[in-house]
Amino acid sequence: xxxxxxxxxxxxxxxxxxxxxxxxxxxxxxxxxxxxxxxxxxxxxxxxxxxxxxxxxxxxxxxxxxxxxxxxxxxxxxxxxxxxxxxxxxxxxxxxxxxxxxxxxxxxxxxxxxxxxxxxxxxxxxxxxxxxxxxxxxxxxxxxxxxxxxxxxxxxxxxxxxxxxxxxxxxxxxxxxxxxxxxxxxxxxxxxxxxxxxxxxxxxxxxxxxxxxxxxxxxxxxxxxxxxxxxxxxxxxxxxxxxxxxxxxxxxxxxxxxxxxxxxxxxxxxxxxxxxxxxxxxxxxxxxxxxxxxxxxxxxxxxxxxxxxxxxxxxxxxxxxxxxxxxxxxxxxxxxxxxxxxxxxxxxxxxxxxxxxxxxxxxxxxxxxxxxxxxxxxxxxxxxxxxxxxxxxxxx
Amino acid sequence: xxxxxxxxxxxxxxxxxxxxxxxxxxxxxxxxxxxxxxxxxxxxxxxxxxxxxxxxxxxxxxxxxxxxxxxxxxxxxxxxxxxxxxxxxxxxxxxxxxxxxxxxxxxxxxxxxxxxxxxxxxxxxxxxxxxxxxxxxxxxxxxxxxxxxxxxxxxxxxxxxxxxxxxxxxxxxxxxxxxxxxxxxxxxxxxxxxxxxxxxxxxxxxxxxxxxxxxxxxxxxxxxxxxxxxxxxxxxxxxxxxxxxxxxxxxxxxxxxxxxxxxxxxxxxxxxxxxxxxxxxxxxxxxxxxxxxxxxxxxxxxxxxxxxxxxxxxxxxxxxxxxxxxxxxxxxxxxxxxxxxxxxxxxxxxxxxxxxxxxxxxxxx
Numbered sequence: 001x002x003x004x005x006x007x008x009x010x011x012x013x014x015x016x017x018x019x020x021x022x023x024x025x026x027x028x029x030x031x032x033x034x035x036x037x038x039x040x041x042x043x044x045x046x047x048x049x050x051x052x053x054x055x056x057x058x059x060x061x062x063x064x065x066x067x068x069x070x071x072x073x074x075x076x077x078x079x080x081x082x083x084x085x086x087x088x089x090x091x092x093x094x095x096x097x098x099x100x101x102x103x104x105x106x107x108x109x110x111x112x113x114x115x116x117x118x119x120x121x122x123x124x125x126x127x128x129x130x131x132x133x134x135x136x137x138x139x140x141x142x143x144x145x146x147x148x149x150x151x152x153x154x155x156x157x158x159x160x161x162x163x164x165x166x167x168x169x170x171x172x173x174x175x176x177x178x179x180x181x182x183x184x185x186x187x188x189x190x191x192x193x194x195x196x197x198x199x200x201x202x203x204x205x206x207x208x209x210x211x212x213x214x215x216x217x218x219x220x221x222x223x224x225x226x227x228x229x230x231x232x233x234x235x236x237x238x239x240x241x242x243x244x245x246x247x248x249x250x251x252x253x254x255x256x257x258x259x260x261x262x263x264x265x266x267x268x269x270x271x272x273x274x275x276x277x278x279x280x281x282x283x284x285x286x287x288x289x290x291x292x293x294x295x296x297x298x299x300x301x302x303x304x305x306x307x308x309x310x311x312x313x314x315x316x317x318x319x320x321x322x323x324x325x326x327x328x329x330x331x332x333x334x335x336x337x338x339x340x341x342x343x344x345x346x347x348x349x350x351x352x353x354x355x356x357x358x359x360x361x362x363x364x365x366x367x368x369x370x371x372x373x374x375x376x377x378x379x380x381x382x383x384x385x386x387x388x389x390x391x392x393x394x395x396x
Numbered sequence: 397x398x399x400x401x402x403x404x405x406x407x408x409x410x411x412x413x414x415x416x417x418x419x420x421x422x423x424x425x426x427x428x429x430x431x432x433x434x435x436x437x438x439x440x441x442x443x444x445x446x447x448x449x450x451x452x453x454x455x456x457x458x459x460x461x462x463x464x465x466x467x468x469x470x471x472x473x474x475x476x477x478x479x480x481x482x483x484x485x486x487x488x489x490x491x492x493x494x495x496x497x498x499x500x501x502x503x504x505x506x507x508x509x510x511x512x513x514x515x516x517x518x519x520x521x522x523x524x525x526x527x528x529x530x531x532x533x534x535x536x537x538x539x540x541x542x543x544x545x546x547x548x549x550x551x552x553x554x555x556x557x558x559x560x561x562x563x564x565x566x567x568x569x570x571x572x573x574x575x576x577x578x579x580x581x582x583x584x585x586x587x588x589x590x591x592x593x594x595x596x597x598x599x600x601x602x603x604x605x606x607x608x609x610x611x612x613x614x615x616x617x618x619x620x621x622x623x624x625x626x627x628x629x630x631x632x633x634x635x636x637x638x639x640x641x642x643x644x645x646x647x648x649x650x651x652x653x654x655x656x657x658x659x660x661x662x663x664x665x666x667x668x669x670x671x672x673x674x675x676x677x678x679x680x681x682x683x684x685x686x687x688x689x690x691x692x693x694x695x696x697x698x699x700x701x702x703x704x705x706x707x708x709x710x711x712x713x714x715x716x717x718x719x720x721x722x723x724x725x726x727x728x729x730x731x732x733x734x735x736x737x738x739x740x741x742x743x744x745x746x747x748x749x750x751x752x753x754x755x756x757x758x759x760x761x
Contacts, residue, residue: 132644134645134714158715202721203719205728205729206718270524279745334732335740335741338540339539339542339586339736341736342581342729342732342733343540345578356578357540373717374718376711381714382711383655383656
C-alpha cells in the first residue's frame with residue numbers, strides 16, 4: 001500500500017479513536033466495553049451519533065447524503081470502530097436496502113425511504129432466509145401474487161435479525177415460478193405494521209433476542225413498494241452483496257478479541273501471568289501470525305477494489321479467515337478464563353451487574369463467543385465462501 | 397473390587413431407562429428456565445434406584461463401583477446432560493469419605509448420602525487455597541464451586557495453623573457461611589463461598605493422605621468425564637449424520653456433498669479415538685499404581701476431540717445449530733463446563749508432557 005494511502009489510513013484511524021474517547025456517551029461506552037446486550041434505544045443512539053459525524057453511510061454517493069468514500073476509507077472506519085469494541089453498525093438500512101433503493105428505486109421511493117434510513121428514524125430488517133432456503137436462497141418460496149395495485153404476500157422468513165424492532169422489512173419474494181428460480185424473485189419493501197405479519201423470537205444459545213421468524217399471512221403490499229422490476233430481485237440482492245466486500249469489521253473484530261486475549265494473558269492470576277505458560281504463548285504467537293496474514297490479505301483486497309482488478313474471491317478470503325480466527329481466539333480466551341468462562345446469566349447481560357467471577361467483561365466475552373459461533377454460518381457460510389473461491393477464482 | 401460386566405450393563409440400562417422416561421431433552425429444556433435447575437425429586441428417584449449407593453461399600457448396600465461402572469453411569473449422565481450433581485455428590489464426596497474419614501464419620505454420613513438426604517460436596521480437588529482452619533473454625537473463600545448452590549454440606553481442603561494441608565467438614569447452613577449462587581452456561585449452578593470463622597471439624601489432618609485423596613479424585617473424575625464426552629460425541633455424531641441425510645439444499649441432501657462426507661468421516665475417527673481413550677482411562681484408574689500419564693493424556697485428548705466434534709456439529713447444522721431448540725448447542729455448553737472441572741485441558745496436557753517427555757531423556761540419547 002503506497003505512502004499516501006498509509007497516511008490517509010493513519011489519520012482516519014486516529015479520528016475514530018478520538019471519536020470513541022470524546023463523542024460517545026459514557027453509558028454507551030461502558031456498555032460497549034463490557035459487551036453488554038444493547039437495546040433498541042442504544043443502537044438508535046449509536047447510529048444517530050455516527051450519522052452526526054457523517055459516518056453512518058459515508059460510502060453512499062454524495063447526491064444521496066453520503067460522502068463518496070473509497071473502499072479503503074470504508075474499510076478503515078469499520079475496522080477501527082470494531083477494534084475499539086464499538087457497537088455493531090446496524091447494516092440493514094445504511095448498508096443493504098439503502099444502496100438498493102438509490103441504485104434501483106424510483107424517485108418516490110428514494111424520497112420516501114432514504115432520509116429515514118440515514119437518520120435511523122426508521123429501523124429495517126432483512127427478509128431473506130427461509131426454513132428451506134438458507135445457503136440455497138434462490139429456493140425461497142414466500143410468494144407475492146398480484147391483486148390490482150397490491151401484492152398479496154404469503155410465506156415465512158427466518159433468522160430475521162431485530163425483526164422485533166423493525167418498522168420496515170425488505171423482502172425477497174417469489175413473483176414467478178417460471179424459468180430459473182433466480183429469475184422469479186422480486187424485491188419488495190413491506191411495512192411491518194401491515195396486518196398479517198407476526199414475529200416470533202428464535203431463542204439462541206447467546207441468551208438474548210436477536211433473530212426471529214417472520215410469518216406473512218395474506219399481507220397486502222402496495223405495488224409501489226416493488227423496487228425496480230418484477231424478477232429483478234436476485235440481481236438487486238447480488239448488487240447488495242457486492243457492496244459488502246470490504247468487511248473491515250471482520251478484521252477489526254478479530255483484532256479486538258485478540259487484544260483482549262493478550263490483555264488476559266498479561267494479567268497476573270495467582271502470581272503468574274498466563275503468557276508465561278509456553279503452550280499459551282505458542283498459541284498466541286500463532287494467532288498473531290494469522291492476524292498479520294489476515295490484515296495483509298484484507299488490504300490487498302481493498303487495493304484490488306480501488307484499482308478495479310478484483311478476482312471475485314476477496315470478500316470470501318476475509319470472511320473465511322477473519323471469522324475462523326475470531327472463533328479460535330475467542331475459544332482460547334473463554335477456556336483460559338476457567339470457571340469465569342462458564343459463569344453465565346443472560347439476565348445480567350441486560351443489566352449492569354458485575355459477573356460473579358473473573359473480569360468485569362466476563363459475561364460479555366462469553367456472550368460474544370456464543371453469538372459469534374454463528375459468524376461462520378451467517379452472511380454466507382464458510383462452506384459457501386469456499387464454493388465461491390473454488391468456482392469463481394479457481395474455475396473448478 | 398472390580399464390578400462385573402453384567403452388573404455394569406444392568407446399572408447402565410436401568411439408569412438409561414430412567415432418563416429416557418423422565419429426563420428426555422424436552423423435559424430437561426423446560427427445567428432450564430427455573431431459578432434452580434436442580435430437581436430434588438430427581439435426586440430422590442436416583443436414591444430409590446440405588447444409583448446414589450454406587451460408590452458405597454457392600455456393607456452399606458453399595459456396589460463398591462469401580463471406574464468401569466462409574467464410566468457406564470457417566471455415559472448416561474453425559475448423554476442426558478444431567479443437571480443433578482451425580483459425579484460430585486454420589487461419587488466424589490462419598491469416595492473421599494471412604495479414603496479419609498474415620499469409621500464413625502463414614503457410618504454417620506454415607507447412609508445419608510445413599511438415601512439422598514445429604515448432598516455432600518468437595519469444594520476443590522487441589523491444595524491451593526486461602527482457607528485456614530484454626531480452633532475448629534474455618535475462614536477463607538472458595539470461588540467457582542460447581543453445584544455449590546445446591547449442596548447441603550461442604551468438604552473443604554484447608555491449611556491448619558501449622559500451614560499443613562488438611563480436609564475439613566464444614567457445618568451446614570451457618571450464618572457466617574456466605575453463598576453467592578449463580579448459573580453456568582449449561583444450566584447447572586455454582587457458588588462463591590465465603591467462610592467467616594464457620595465451625596468445622598477435621599476429617600483428615602495427614603497432609604500426604606489428603607494430597608493423595610485429591611489426586612485420586614482427579615483420577616476418577618477424569619475417567620468419568622471422558623465417559624461423558626464419549627456419550628456426547630456419539631450423540632452429536634448421530635444427530636449430525638441424520639441431519640445431513642435429511643436436510644436438502646440446491647435440490648439434494650447435504651449428505652451427497654463429498655466435502656461433508658469427508659468431514660463426517662473425520663468426526664467419526666475422533667469419536668472412535670474418544671471411545672478407545674475412555675476405555676484406556678478406566679483401565680488406567682484400575683491399575684496399581686494408577687497410570688496418571690494415560691489419565692491426563694486421555695483427558696487432554698478427549699476434551700479437545702469432543703470440542704472439535706461439537707463445533708463441527710454446530711457448523712454442519714447451519715443456523716439451527718446455535719438455537720436453544722436443538723440439543724447440539726446444549727452439548728457444546730455441557731462440554732465447556734466439564735472442561736473447567738478437575739483439571740483444565742492445558743493442565744492435563746502439561747501433566748502428560750511431564751510424564752511422557754522427562755527432563756533427562758536418557759532413553760533417546
